[in-house]
Amino acid sequence: MWSGRNIRSDNPARTRGSNRMVSSGFTLVELLVVIAIIGILVGLLLPAVQAAREAARRMQCSNNMKQIALATLNYESTYKQLPPGPWDGDPGTSNPSGRTSGACCRAANRAGWSAQWRILPFLEQAAVYDLATNDPPWWPNRPNNSREDDVAQVLIPVYYCPTRRAPTGYGSAKFGRVDYAGNGGFYHGRPDTAVNFIPEAPLGAPAVSTRSRSNGGLIKKRAGAIIWAKDGDKRRLADIRDGLTHSIVFAEKSLPYTEHGLDGGDNERWNNAGWDTDTIRWHFPPKSDNDAYAPDRDAGGSTNWNHYFGAAHVGVHAALCDGSVQFYNFNIDATVWKNLCVVDDGESHEENQVN
Template sequence: MKTLEKKKNKNKRPIQLPFGFTLVELLVVIAIIGILVGLLLPAVQAAREAARRMSCSNNMKQVGLGLQMYHDVYRELPAGWRGFEEDQETPHWFGVPGWSWSAAILPFLEQAAVQDNLIHFEYPISDPINDDARVAMIATYRCPSDIGDKTFPLNDGGPSVVTGISFPIEMATGNYIGMFGTEEFHLACNPSLPTCNGCEGNGTFFLNRQCRFADLLDGLSNTLVVGERNSLYAPSTWVGVVSGGEHGVARVAGVSSYPPNSKQTPTQYFHNFSSLHPGGTHFLRADGSVRMITEFIDEEVFHAISTRAGHEVFIEP
């Protein structure tokens, strides 16, 4: 009997269960994975933007250190830009050679090779001898969050003291521009208007003249000297002002008439400060510190910290 039972057990086949997922189960798994990915992607993007924002802040700190060292050597900050008529004596806001403050501090940003090998300061920016300098990309002057190209075409549209310039001219992009102040360029710089004051802004960087830290009577920690501008509406440059270029002066300096990222007319986009950071726009103070300012800042406070000697009394939030 035992032998027969063993033979019967040997002849029995193991029960096979169904293998794989049903269609409903597969759809549920796909839906769960989609939800998890949907929750994860914004966190990844936020982390990447936080890293880009920190890198942008570090770039500005490097610019601040460069300005500090320049001041230590020359006992003054560089001029916002250099512009004269062809006689090299009469100031002109769209004059030559046009080189900006950001070109002057290159050796203090470990970019002495660019200044020594590519830039010929005695010639206008538009001169063919400066072709390579005009398109040189300086990483310290670029915001990692900016979506613009490394260069942009500069069209004509401004007054000129040079003839024979062939526009458009390709220019290197830069996201950090000097603080001209609260006065509009055309009012302070256009000699045909009674409001012209020789293009001297009430900020830190303007035509042909240098500020000292002693001139910043509002205090170094209360004075903005450099701000950020994105390339979406108003591409700027570290190189300088090209005589005859469209919005040439506004490519290297900015006006704080409106809070950063304010939605104004296209002309005001070129004069304003802006960024693609969701939290606000970076600004550099004269003491070398960097802060982020939102578009909701009180205009009076923004104007006060944009001027060098306004003697305003305010409590910064």
Template structure:
């Protein structure tokens, strides 16, 4: 006796496949959003560590580290005539459980040499290729990498302008000090003579103190987020300074600046051939580098070490007031 088995028809199979496709289509955005939320949380945690590290540094030395030491990209005389191209982020390593990495650096000599990008007058102290600093610059440290950023950590920081030394590839950072980018690049030791109403919390070869942040630590940016790809410029390295690598500046001027702006009015699209096409996730320029791949904005560490997510639609006057530390314009976070 034969038992007749009922099987699925082709139409039924197609209906089931279509239903599964619809469910996957509905679930995929939710899964992606959940993953980005986790990445964004990790990114914020990284920045929180840096904020606490800065406060621990101040507890030890009663002042903040300089954003850089002996920068060679500026015009003028290097402080003490010594070119070192050191990033102040290295000073935070002992406070983020990376004392072993800190101890390997030769802090008395240069961290990078950018032979094609040296404008400052001074003597390069030592050779980063032989003193070990260039090799350390290649380390990919998780605390300086935002997991939301799909740009590679290494690959752009090479060559005579952006690399730590010939034959070495620097590792990029997603986080850096808040500075006035253009003056830092334009004139050596400019921070020392900058008006208090336009000063950021950090500058090259100058150690600010908490008492100088008269607008209030809770109302002033201390560390900003950026992408690991700058279209004009390369990126920011965590251990050294190269060509146009001064720090993060959220407010360049009333026209150019802002958050997550992938193209700027000042940079005409026909200056490049083929014409420039803005791409989300690639900050347009070193002087407008406050950006992230988080939807809608990016993170900042405030002077009190709290981490705030600032919307990309923030108005320019408020952004300026949050960027400078002593203009007397105390604002409430949006």
């Protein structure tokens, strides 16, 4: 029975005096505003996320160098010398003692393999080290070690900088590479020029061939922590006269980002590349003692490896002979960097000169 009173509707979608429904959702304009705000927030956060990821990659790269540094020191403690670097060798000129010399581009036996291969047992990679168990018996023109390719095809994660690339094999055989090179010291001349002027020759004067004057020329070779292209020589920690904290043993190598696996400093296998810039780098002066190279950031092109040390970061990691790892900015004084690469010249630097 109707009491005569109006009954109020509890439906908020109805308006007074009308049965029409009113939408309670977003309008198109409101939706577009929300989307725009989300886009702005993502744009603000993305650089921070990328920076955080790069910081993590840099930390991993530093950890890789730390492991390499400690493995190198453990090798020195075991064998009473730092791991010698590689050299080229012609199987036809080898002799039973394992000496190799001559032709490009790899050593005939394990005696000429890289320092990176030698320290494998101290990186918990003894199984890879043991893949090449024995060199073949010596005879003229013998083949290389039959397991060399097997070793080269193993990708060692600690040898790859995560900012530059993931562990990757190259070529049809998928041979691995390394992003960390042994420090071979100071070497005159340039790899892409047979003749250099040291110092700048007077107008009309004949060019001075620095390569033919290594024993008495105007600039002499200086030792690095890793010996290369030398058979029988040894480098001990006691030979590091400039101080273990002021001498580099390994550092990141420069590499064009467009030339991974192809560049002259990255086109050979990691375990046996001869005395090549794939596994060892050294400091070159392009013209004089006062005209030295500092490390540089990866760039395009095919000649960036001539800068010798460098990285894909905003600076370069280097392992020192005391086992520590330092991060050097690319604006480091080039002469200071040269002093870090030479271990026995008696030249030192102040800490405030480093970065």
